[in-house]
Amino acid sequence: MKYYSTNKNSAEVSLQEAVVKGLAPDKGLYMPERIEKLPQEFFDKIDTLSFQEISFEVAKAFFGEDIETETLRQIVYDTLAFETPVVEVEKGIYSLELFHGPTLAFKDVGGRFMARLLEYFVKKQGQKDVKVLVATSGDTGSAVANGFLGVEGIHVYVLYPKGKVSKIQECQFTTLGQNITALEVDGTFDDCQALVKTAFLDEELNKVLNLTSANSINVARFLPQAFYYFNAYAQLKRQGKADNVVFSVPSGNFGNITAGLIAKAMGLPVKRFIAANNDNDIFFQYLKTGIYSPRASVQTIANAMDVGNPSNFARVLDLYKNSHKAIAAEITGFSYDDKIIAATLKTAFKATGYLLDPHGACGYQSLKEDLKEGETGVFLETAHPAKFLETVEEIIGEKVEIPEKLQAFMQGEKKSILLANDFNDFKKLLLAEK
């Protein structure tokens, strides 16, 4: 399968090149040349298959031509060593819990898949010293760092905005050591993302270093996120609730929801999507006005969605051939400020006993407002609430139990390198580490 750039100004590349390069030379994002519809028999029996079995079928549709079947099976099965259960929160509203992986956020799926696929390509090419650059608004850094921890020949640089991620998030990528370096950037997530993108376009850097990206820019992180939409559908089908499914996706960089749109294009019976934003409502405004105007991000309590220029918007446009009408027909938008997010989290907890995290709260609230008669609403619970401990405890006025997996990270010692928001400093640092 070939991958083309959304900017259509650079050559099509192989899967390997798309994964290793991350971003196309024309700054576009790679897209698969074909999105195959899965056969009806697959959907007929999907409720009898495990998460791993379902995901393997989906993975073959994209990667089957480029990776031997057994290797691909192993990558998929290793990646998905945890479940993504669908849990009923109240009548008609379900939580798709994506926080059962090692770092307790949905990014474990893409992060672990990408780490395994890149390791495979690096070994196949006999490459050494590959540098993975990743900007994080909180959860990507930990998922990617933990996915790559200890992998020979690969060094990961996590760029994160100083003071703008939760303490627990921070310790998940600053305490690992080994082949993981945390760079604490004096700026916002968008600044971190811009530093990474600039690095990929810097000729000198790319001449001397093997650089790649692990943001949802990368097809190896982005496409596997389709897996759990299929798995959610299978679980609902088992309960006879799979008609008129609406997925509400708490969205920042739009990688997660775009993978859902791709699942639908592969034939997954989804009625429609909701994109739930926080105050960074660039996409919400686009839906309303047809005009996309990125702007500087503002800090919110749903910090993993503090994105002012969502990278994957380019993929959404590409999927719907730049038609605002087609996009607005498929996706409804909502935007919530911190006050509403906090009130939602508290009210839902009191009324149902279900503890949301600030991101999932946006998804849940949009379903409360928008779900129509006969629809089944599923919001993506994108991270475990304990990852936002101080915020959540303050809102509900109760202690939150910290899962053991998280506690283990909190015992390590933080190590990070302070970095100014300056590309030349970043470049110097990378070159010095050669």
Ligand SMILES: *Cc1c(COP(=O)(O)O)cnc(C)c1O
């Ligand atoms: C990354 C993240 C999001 C946003 O996902 P995108 O794919 O960037 O839209 C939402 N919630 C949590 C908890 C996240 O970590």
